Amino acid sequence: MVEDEVTSEETREDDYALDDRVVTSVLMAIATGDGDRVRTLLEPLHAADIADLLEQIDHGPRRDFILLVPDLVDGEVLSEITDSVREDLLDFLPREALSQAVNDLDSDDVVDLVEYLDEEQQQQVLDVLAGPERLAVEQALSYPEESAGRLMQREVVIAPEHWNVGQAIDHLRAHEDLPEQFYHVILVDPRLKPVAYVSLGRLLGSRREARLAEITEDSFRTFRVDQDEGDIAYAFNQYHLISAPVVDDNDRLVGVITIDDAMIVLDEEAEEDILRLAGVGEGTLSDRVVETTRRRFPWLAVNLVTAILASMVISLFDEAIAGLVALAVLMPIVASMGGNAGTQSLTVAVRAIATKDLTGANVWRVIRREVLVGLVNGVIFAVVMGVVGVIWFGSPMLGVVIAVAMVINLVVAGLAGTVIPVVLERIGVDPALASGAFVTTVTDVVGFFAFLGLASVILL
């Protein structure tokens, strides 16, 4: 009877997002304890979509879901889900269901799953793992967070350099347990150092007698096991890699990273930059009020300090304001325009630093450009505001004061918006995280000081 709520035709419009009506139907089925209905509704969904569903619903229904259909929370769903919701799930998931779930996964997926859990929950998962699997996971966890060692899969497909195509194919066919995903056969020397790779397409398209060494790909490039995953994702995107071997300090092959994992990292890094630029930290929509409040608090606290600084500048000129209230009315405009222009410059700079497009080679050119852009836009808006000032308050000199202050602040905004992120990067502070506060402080202080200072000198 409710079946026709969700027809394939209707969901066609936007066929990746989990449909609202599916979520509503699942919630209804959970409320009535109808496990079969939940199963029917989720049957066509990908594990990633089930994970999204569990993220979107509330804590209460989520618990009821697990108690009703524990087996639907399989390994794939668990590894797709966001950290905070996973912690929530693990609190309720019966040991048996958990064991089933994690023993289905490849070791690198189990690593994804447990690496950010607290120690107790991590132990809870490791305890249900089979022996060799557990060893593999523990070894991966011994590599630094966000390193190649955590990202790579340990299953590799290798061949000696001197083999030909026929030998490689026969070897693959005899291999019981090929990795689920692999795109290259890695050629290694006798010391297990990767020296080249052959794409599977090339392997399939070549004569059996062709030597592997003759059909290798130019794109070959290896990563060190302790290398940062962000740098690796960047390299995958920059050089259009599909998979790449990972080596230890002795240049021995220890694993392979594939593009789908690199793509997830690239997406996470961009997400992180966006959220950091807005002072939001690393939260997700599924976090609860307390966590979210705590995450956003520090940035608001920093902003309060900078706002008080700006207010102190204003208070230097309280007599001027008492004498001419128009100054209080107009002063936020100068500060606000500076803040916005500064945010524009700093966002471009932060992003260019992240994509390695802003370097020592072009930093002076970029600074010069940003200052010039600030100057040109400053002059345009100065003329506009000068005219507004004259019309609104009937004082040509007030118009001149706001115009000059506007030019000064927009030039400073362009300068600060570029220099501050570059300097933060040089001294090892994440520019996405810290630039905003500094740049706004500069544009607020300079804006108020220039406008009120000029006004005191010229008008009073």
Added chain:
Amino acid sequence: MVEDEVTSEETREDDYALDDRVVTSVLMAIATGDGDRVRTLLEPLHAADIADLLEQIDHGPRRDFILLVPDLVDGEVLSEITDSVREDLLDFLPREALSQAVNDLDSDDVVDLVEYLDEEQQQQVLDVLAGPERLAVEQALSYPEESAGRLMQREVVIAPEHWNVGQAIDHLRAHEDLPEQFYHVILVDPRLKPVAYVSLGRLLGSRREARLAEITEDSFRTFRVDQDEGDIAYAFNQYHLISAPVVDDNDRLVGVITIDDAMIVLDEEAEEDILRLAGVGEGTLSDRVVETTRRRFPWLAVNLVTAILASMVISLFDEAIAGLVALAVLMPIVASMGGNAGTQSLTVAVRAIATKDLTGANVWRVIRREVLVGLVNGVIFAVVMGVVGVIWFGSPMLGVVIAVAMVINLVVAGLAGTVIPVVLERIGVDPALASGAFVTTVTDVVGFFAFLGLASVILL
């Protein structure tokens, strides 16, 4: 003599970014007209790095570079480079070098290269293309911008459903002209409708007698040729796809999209969101002053209007300010805190909309959460500012006024920061582009009105 400037050991530290010293050395070589030296320096670099170099150097040296070593600007470099710099290059590149460059490329790369050129330059490239290649490019250009049709490669590897592994491998081996990249053999029915696919790894690991239909992958999913590339990139990331067939309106196979292209799109979409949130539009670091100024102007103009609106609110209370200048000193704090809290909420909302995590199913829960977070942080900062107000100006009632205004504004910020992007999305406006202006207007107006209004009623 300058050779030792750039040793492999020194560049090891950060081996993806183009090294500053390489850029400097190349610039020196260009200045002295030493083409051989340029060649030596660029020899170890990937086309993507040469493209980055040409983006980082100035217009003048870039022109000299092309005149000195036109053959180094090959097809790959041209397709890697950002649009504005490409236009610049095409102005100087000799016809012969251009012809050489583009005829080396696959048709989908030529599409990338020409799709955003102006008509004259587009014609210039099409003119040097060989006949069939040119036809393929023109057909791709007939699909909408940013659609699957533009993104896909037209070369596909197919097999009938009833074949076995041996037949497929023999067919591949006999095939003269396999695509450079392919990861699946697509199974098609007699009407050329794709029905499943087999990964190359699976093909290589199976017995020759195994039927293809028995070793297909669950991840199979097709896209329509007019589908938006952003949605496709999202699906690749969400469902961990490696390649996917593209079909026309009759469900006939017309091409295939691979993950490396999807990864580039995903990266571009995130970049676009970051820049739009900051009101920067689509510029790059290589744009010149005039273009950059023009791109940033509209957002600053919108901000000027909202700032003037806020000023008008202030001017409603000019008598109150004249009576108590402390109001002018403190009012920016309330507005600034609201603006920041609003930006936090809207960034989370915009990003969640982009990743399809914020939907009709959880929008009310998210709004409730944001309002509560605003309330909690509002109360905390209200207490802090109340105390600051009392200490600074010795007036307990002023402390109360700023505290109450702070709570009101932070709650409104949470509400506006979530509701505005959601509504914009519903009415078909890009929330990343427009939310900022609306939310800041709300928090400025509410901030000034609440603080000054309460002050007028209570203090005067």
